[in-house]
Amino acid sequence: MSARNSSTRTIRGEKNLQEITTAHPDGIGGSPLRPDGTLKVKGEFAYSSDLWHEDMLWGMALRSPHSHAKILSIDTTEALTQPGVYAVLTHEDIPGSKYYGLEIQDQPALAFGKVRYHGEAVAIVAADHPETARRALAKIKVEYEVLPPITTEEQCLDPETHGYVHEPHEYRGHASGNIVHSQKVVSGLGVNEDVRAMADVVVVGEYEVGMQDQAFLGPESGLAVPAEDGGIDLYIATQWLHVDREQVAPVLGLPENKVRLTLAGVGGAFGGREDLSMQIHACLLAQRTGKPVKIVYSREESFFGHVHRHPAKMRYEHGATRDGKLVYMDARIVLDGGAYASASPAVVGNASSLSVGPYEIPNVNVLAIALYSNNPSCGAMRGFGAVQACFAYETQLDRLAAKLGMDPVELRQLNAVSQGSHLPTGQVIDAPAPVAELLQKVKDLPLPPALDTTHLDIRELPGALSNTSHGEGIVRGVGYAVGLKNVGFSEGFDDYSTARVRLEVIGGEPVAMVHTAMAEVGQGGVTVHGQIARTELGVERVTIHPANTEVGSAGSTSASRQTYMTGGAVKLAAEAVRNELFNLGRSRYGWTYNDLSLIGGKVVSASAGVLISMVDLLGDQAIDLTREHHHRPTVPFDKETGQGFGHVQYTFCAHRAVVDVDVELGLVKVVELAAAQDVGKALNPLSVIGQIQGGSTQGLGLAVMEEIITRDGKVRNPSFTDYLIPTILDTPPQPVEILELADPNAPYGLRGVGEAPTLSSTPAIVSAIRAATGLALNRVPVRPEHITGT
Amino acid sequence: MRVTFNANGRPVEADDVWEGESLLFMLRERLGLPGSKNACEQGECGSCTVYLDGAPVCSCLVAAGQVQDREVRTVEGLADDESGLDPVQQAFIDAGAVQCGFCTPGLLVQTHDLLEREPQPSDSDIREALSGNLCRCTGYEKIMDAVRLASARKCSDASEVSQ
Amino acid sequence: MLPASLDEAVTALAASPAAVPVAGGTDLMGAVNAGLLRPMALIGLGRINELRGWQYQDGTAQLGAGLTHARMGRPDFAALMPALAEAARSAGPPQVRNAGTLGGNIVTADPAGDTLPVLAALEATVTLVGPEGGREVPVSHLLTGLDPMRGGELLGYVRVPLLHAPQVFLKATGRTGPSRAAASVALVLDPARRAVRCAVGAVAPVPLRPLEAEQWVSGCIDWDGDRAIDPAAAAAFGEYVAAACVPEPPQADPEGLEGGPAAAAVRLRRTVSVLARRALGRALK
Secondary structure, X not given: OEEEOOOOOOOOOOHHHOEEEEEXXXXXXXXXXXXXXXXXXXXXXXXXXXXXXXXXXXXXXXXXXXXXXXXXXXXXXXXXXXXXXXXXXXXXXXXXXXXXXXXXXXXXXXXXXXXXXXXXXXXXXXXXXXXXXXXXXXXOEEEEEEOOOOOOHHHHOOHHXXXXXXXXXXXXXXXXXXXXXXXXXEEOOOOOHHHHHOOOEEEEEEEEEOOOOOOOOOOOEEEEEEOOXXXXXXXEXXXXXXXXXXXXXXXXXXXXXXXXXXXXXXXXXXXXXXXXXXHHHHHHHHHXXXXXXXEEOOHHHHHXXXXXXOOEEEEEEEEEOOOOOEEEEEEEEEEEOOOOOOOHHHHHHXXXXXXXXXXXXXXXXXXXXXXXXXXOOEEOOOOOOHHHHHHHHHHXXXXXXXXXXXXXXXXXXXXXXXXXXXXOOOOEOOOOOOHHHHHHHHHHOOOOOOOOOOOOOHHHOOOHHHOOOOOOOEEEEEEEEEEEEEEOOOOOOOOOEEEEEEEEEEOOEEEEEEEEOEOOOOOOHHHHHHHHHHHHHOOOEEEEOOOEOOOOOOOOOOOOOHHHHHHHHHHHHHHHHHHHHHHHHHHHHOOOOOOEEEEOOEEEEOOOEEEEEHHHHHOOOOEEEEEEEOOOOOOOOXXXXXXXXXXXXXXXXXXXXXXXXXXXXXXXXXXXXXXXXXXXXOOOHHHHHHHHHHHHHXXXXXXXXXXXXXXXXXXXXXOOOOOOOOOOOOOOOOOEEEEOOXXXXXXXXXXXXXXXXXXXXHHHHHHHHHHHHOOOOOEEXXXXXXXHOO | OXXXXXXXXXXXXXXXXXXXXXXXXXXXXXXXXXXXOOOOOOOOOOOOEEEEOOEEEEHHHOEHHHHOOOEEXXXXXXXXXXXXXXXXXXXXXXXXXXXXXXXXXHHHHHHHHHHHXXXXXXXXXXXXXXXXXXXXXXXXXXXXXXHHHHHHHHHHHHHHHHO | OOOOOHHHHHHHHHHOOOOEEEOOOHHHHHHHHOOOOOOOOEEEOOOOHHHOOEEEEOOEEEEEOOOEHHHHOOHHHHHHOHHHHHHHHHOOOHHHHHHOEHHHHHHHOOOOOOHHHHHHHHOOEEEEEEOOEEEEEEHHHHHHOOOOOOOOOEEEEEEEEOOOOOEEEEEEOOOOOOOOOXXXXXXXXXXXXXXXXXXXXXXXXXXXXXXXXXXXXXXXXXXXXXXXXXXXXXXXXHHHHHHHHOOOOOOOOOOOOOOOHHHHHHHHHHHHXXXXXXHHHHHOO
């Protein structure tokens, strides 16, 4: 591996902000090592919080202690006089637009008039040391008039009595009342008394999903460097550089071309970096002071600094015939979007359109809404909308199976969608949909051995080293679930990606350089880009250019879309480079072959054999081409019926969970979590399995421990001491079965991988706990008191 | 105050250190050693794990002044020579245990210590030893694989040497 | 300041009374990083070798305040003071146990401090050393504030009786990996005095001793035989301990308040009852 100097701006020689070149024979389907792996294990990979610049200042935000209050005054005088303090800014100092937002521009960059959630940023400080900044924040005087917070569904839906989170005249998008967005889906006959009469068996349930946090380990952070042209260079950990820029530039009062973003190392994302956090604040402070400004959130601030998974309250009703065929489903899904819109409209779109799960149901009636409230803002988190619905419909299917006296897996298989099935949106699944097969795969795996009480290792029991159980009170259970997720941005959004590929001879070898704005957040996109370039261009050496806004947008690293979309763009650009190379040969040597390919650094004709080496053909010429990849178009869902070709691709994962439950204390240890997923084509099998195991583990967290607790809109547990995520002792062996049934519409037939495993993991685990305890358990996370009944 | 100590085999010193500053901050911001990570600064995540006089500790919970005259070894000092990698580092790459990589430096130090103490740990030993290192990306399975791989490689290297 | 002996440390503290003594630093730096504490000066105790070990002394063990949790979790320590070893081994992640000390656990006096109920059940005493010399104080008097630390004093040693009988520590938490106790129970048998001693941690600001329950259950045990106990008596003991240590729940929670104080108290009683029953069962196994 080598790090080559390039024209890319770096700060103190951070190696991942330069080009990284690796040589490897493996194209797609292999598992070559990550190009950034060596830097990461040596501690040399520069995450956004690691950046350092001479003369740099530290930025910090003052946040609201109230969930709902009027701001009567802000006095920064004393803070400004502190030695070492360079700037104290409020909304009055914003040179451009005061609002930003991912889908709806409803969020103030710094609060004015009102604060709408606990932790909303009110003022920002730049100082020479974080401790100086902290002390300066304490000197800012903000006078609040505390207002009663609007936090419950009942309060939100009765604005006449409880008021508005945003005044109606401020509404943007489709908001009305305290509802940010709503979507209906009606198919077949809908659900009415006649339809209900067709069912022999009905189950009705109410379900709740708590507010989960992405809990990525790398805190929100970045470095804003003022440039000589009056612009700003921002080094940042994000999921989508270009949409950050679109939101930042107007607030700074700068044209977009004067705000240049480069991706710094990203310590995980999971949706939590789709929205802006400290980007605008660092830029404003850099603009004001003329000095580089770094902001790094503490873990506590991180809990306030990004949006969370929407908590949901859901009412589901399923009707089926005596032999288990589903007749109808009626669902109402209420998502709490918190103070600002963030991704709420898209979350509603997914929750409603995917609300039935991977089942054929002839008659469907669904309403999904997201509320504005004074709770923390909620937005994107892995599998959004679909995760909440999956917990509800899979619980319903278990209950229906119990009521019918059927095996829960067989009931699912009986009703499972397959290629050609109609979803309630009217969309036909036009690619393989092996739902029944995936369930069978996890069911057929051997079960882990029973708890061995004669050779106890307490580290394998619930509580482990807490000595909680030596086998006392332990009951085992097994549960299954399967889910339905879309890939890519939906509802008519032209979700394109751009890639630039350059082929040239360096050091006597052909080298492909791949340049995109894709946010590598850990998923391994950079590895896959190299594999695609190798496959298409027959080279071994690939250089990954740092991601930045010098190239066109790569869209977001979310919605399981990056390998499909930006991987697809790299494929297109590499193919174009290849064609250009062939044309070079044709014009120079008069080739007429139509059977050319690039193999092992050579141009090969299937009929005539090796024609020339790429080194000789290229000489000192470089081929440098940029291509955009657009997925097939989709359309918005009809507002009243939800009908429409709304999603690009569907993806499916099934889980079997085995749990040991300490029924006396309510602690759960997942013993094994098996998954089976159709990935279309595993471009990098090692990474695919890593995605499935990681996604499943986040689902495990939601099943048994993870929840942001609020009271009157105030967050009670903003720390890793009180917001628990799974440790290695909480996480079991996870066998993974991969299916590769190609999707004819996707590059290489691949299917987005990242999110599907997060859906079904949660209901499978809760189903296993139900099997162990016989309890209903209609809420996640399942807390000890739900199991002990007190 | 001024703090002088040994970092990765080299004497270092930091000036104007605030009494409440952590070893982690001093390493990252004053000594150009940002390999140890700052994910929680409450001792819950293990991302900042470093050796202090041979024992792995959370550097966020060590006051800078406490390390006066002591020996600190960070992820940047794990590999024996400039070009190579420690077997634990190599195993983490090979096994796919690195995704975002933010937890990796802490896990490497903690795993390195485990294999020094117990060259052939059981799965439960591994889970106990790494129970203070949160990882949000991998679901830990590839990390288990990496530790087993590093253990196997170290043991086979050792047996080759002894033969 | 990095004194090399306890005497030097006492002198240093006398010279700068505003300085904060720091041993492992795990509690102190957590508070500093959270912005709750802004120390102007620190006195590092990590260099004081005499505080980092332990030794026998007249049927007791004298433990240096600087003993780390990792050290206390080792087999040689566990053979003599099993409950203290179990508490030490469960007291947080390995990295924190490598640094955090017994003395720090006592001085911080976090309600969920894992060694505290064990020390209370063992009726341990602590040696406080100040400018006027040392004095011995029962750990419970120190924790309850009956006999608090005085200005200029440092915690030097902890004296623990060696009972040569089963001892148990266990706790209920929110996950299987290291985490804070929702409730913990330490239970020790003292065959010489034919006594069971028990302390409940994390349910109140200090560990609580259910003295009547201890006395009652001590009378249920066949001390000269196999020390067996009727399962019903063990269950009753659990209930007894829980009733003694968790205040009676209010009649009902205010309407609409999910998980209010009544529900929380019922839950805590149940947890403590199960922990105490299991502790007794294991000690008498």
